Amino acid sequence: MSNSMKPIQVGLLGIGTVGSGTFKVLQRNQHEIMRRAGRGIEIAMVADLDVERARAVVGDAAEVVSDARQIIANPAIDIVVELIGGYGIAKALVLEAIAAGKHVVTANKALLAVHGTEIFEAARAKGVVVAFEAAVAGGIPIIKALREGLTANRIEWIAGIINGTTNFILSEMRDKGLDFDVVLKEAQRLGYAEADPTFDIEGVDAAHKATLMSALAFGIPVQFDKAHVEGITKLAAADIRYAEQLGYRIKLLGIARRQEAGIELRVHPTLVPAKRLIANVEGAMNAVMVQGDAVGTTLYYGKGAGSEPTASAVVADLVDITRLHTADPDHRVPHLAFQPDALADTPILPIEQVRTAFYLRLRVADEAGVLARITSILAENDISIDAVLQRESAEGEKQTDLIILTHVTVEGPMRAALAAMQALPTVVAPIVSLRTEELA
Ligand SMILES: NC(=O)c1ccc[n+]([C@@H]2O[C@H](COP(=O)([O-])OP(=O)(O)OC[C@H]3O[C@@H](n4cnc5c(N)ncnc54)[C@H](O)[C@@H]3O)[C@@H](O)[C@H]2O)c1
Ligand SMILES: N[C@@H](CCO)C(=O)O
Numbered sequence: 001m002s003n004s005m006k007p008i009q010v011g012l013l014g015i016g017t018v019g020s021g022t023f024k025v026l027q028r029n030q031h032e033i034m035r036r037a038g039r040g041i042e043i044a045m046v047a048d049l050d051v052e053r054a055r056a057v058v059g060d061a062a063e064v065v066s067d068a069r070q071i072i073a074n075p076a077i078d079i080v081v082e083l084i085g086g087y088g089i090a091k092a093l094v095l096e097a098i099a100a101g102k103h104v105v106t107a108n109k110a111l112l113a114v115h116g117t118e119i120f121e122a123a124r125a126k127g128v129v130v131a132f133e134a135a136v137a138g139g140i141p142i143i144k145a146l147r148e149g150l151t152a153n154r155i156e157w158i159a160g161i162i163n164g165t166t167n168f169i170l171s172e173m174r175d176k177g178l179d180f181d182v183v184l185k186e187a188q189r190l191g192y193a194e195a196d197p198t199f200d201i202e203g204v205d206a207a208h209k210a211t212l213m214s215a216l217a218f219g220i221p222v223q224f225d226k227a228h229v230e231g232i233t234k235l236a237a238a239d240i241r242y243a244e245q246l247g248y249r250i251k252l253l254g255i256a257r258r259q260e261a262g263i264e265l266r267v268h269p270t271l272v273p274a275k276r277l278i279a280n281v282e283g284a285m286n287a288v289m290v291q292g293d294a295v296g297t298t299l300y301y302g303k304g305a306g307s308e309p310t311a312s313a314v315v316a317d318l319v320d321i322t323r324l325h326t327a328d329p330d331h332r333v334p335h336l337a338f339q340p341d342a343l344a345d346t347p348i349l350p351i352e353q354v355r356t357a358f359y360l361r362l363r364v365a366d367e368a369g370v371l372a373r374i375t376s377i378l379a380e381n382d383i384s385i386d387a388v389l390q391r392e393s394a395e396g397e398k399q400t401d402l403i404i405l406t407h408v409t410v411e412g413p414m415r416a417a418l419a420a421m422q423a424l425p426t427v428v429a430p431i432v433s434l435r436t437e438e439l440a
């Protein structure tokens, strides 16, 4: 009977927000998890710099040490769970754990998006698993979906709200009119934000996750350095309001899309039709849309951050590894969904080659001929207009806001048109341009 086997031995590196959730979920659902895994899973050792806090979480259920390397050096430990974060010590520890022949579970998207190629190759050479469900959209099983559930499909695109902190900020600003800084502090208090919250608000965290998903979807290496990254810090409340009037919501989306010439990989604030389900994902919730040629459009929704939602994914990986612990490495699902020798060198396209529709807001002098000059610049660059909204100017006002929605265009010509429009003397402030996605 497998249930009589000694529990698989786990060592936890870092027991902060996600680590403590992992400990609690494993303890609380021990029996249920054993029925699924066919074998017990026991956190035997925990390492954290803050030994007192770690002891307060685990009591005497596990040995607590301050030096993570004591766990890696322990031959009794089968799986190392890295929940420290960052590229520094975490990278060294993950590579050392692999070298010691241990399976690794990590929630560290930053590490894998930047150093994934090296880490997955080290794991392959050693015949161990590096599992990372918690790294993308926390508790939502999107890695499982992309690697296994959707494996029949040629994936066309992925678009996701994959950073809870920024979605929380955008939702609270829109609904309650709260200030950016107030909402960011609340996200930090709730444990959603990264150790360095600029990673959240500047789109870097979402780009780490989009990079991982692009690799899984298209069978390419992880290439974070090729991603185009914009955050929400420059977003103006006026644009959120104008977008509403036009039937759109603004969301920070991570997008990976296949084009004939290559792959788009980008994170930026995006106008999405308000009637789409994803436009109505509020607060810290995450949602990922995946379009496959056979399945059509699918949507995955849930908590992408927080202690136990993220722990849910960590524990799922522990169960997966427990089940396949003794399997021939060649029979395991490949780390990046495609066989390592079948990865493609399809290029990630420069942003100038990306195709999207645009929302433009121009502050213009309220006089005859201005609109005609602007539309002719767009036409000269092969950009066609979908809708124009001109705010009624008040009595005596000499300037007005002109909002233009374009049809899908290539970004290069759009940039040329933006420069030409900006040079007009009648355009009196920097033009705001935001990308729009129909996601149909
Ligand atoms: N918080 C979330 O909602 C969430 C969701 C998904 C993924 N993640 C990822 O999970 C990882 C952990 O995030 P967190 O929110 O739990 O962070 P955290 O800051 O709450 O916890 C990190 C813990 O690691 C400990 N630590 C730091 N350096 C150490 C070292 N050298 N040796 C041992 N322990 C050390 C710290 O004392 C702390 O207890 C990060 O990679 C993060 O990006 C977090
Ligand atoms: N900082 C991340 C944590 C989950 O990866 C977020 O806000 O979504």
Ligand code: NA
Binding pocket: 133, 134, 135, 136, 137, 138, 139, 140, 141, 142, 143, 313
């Ligand atoms: Na996940």
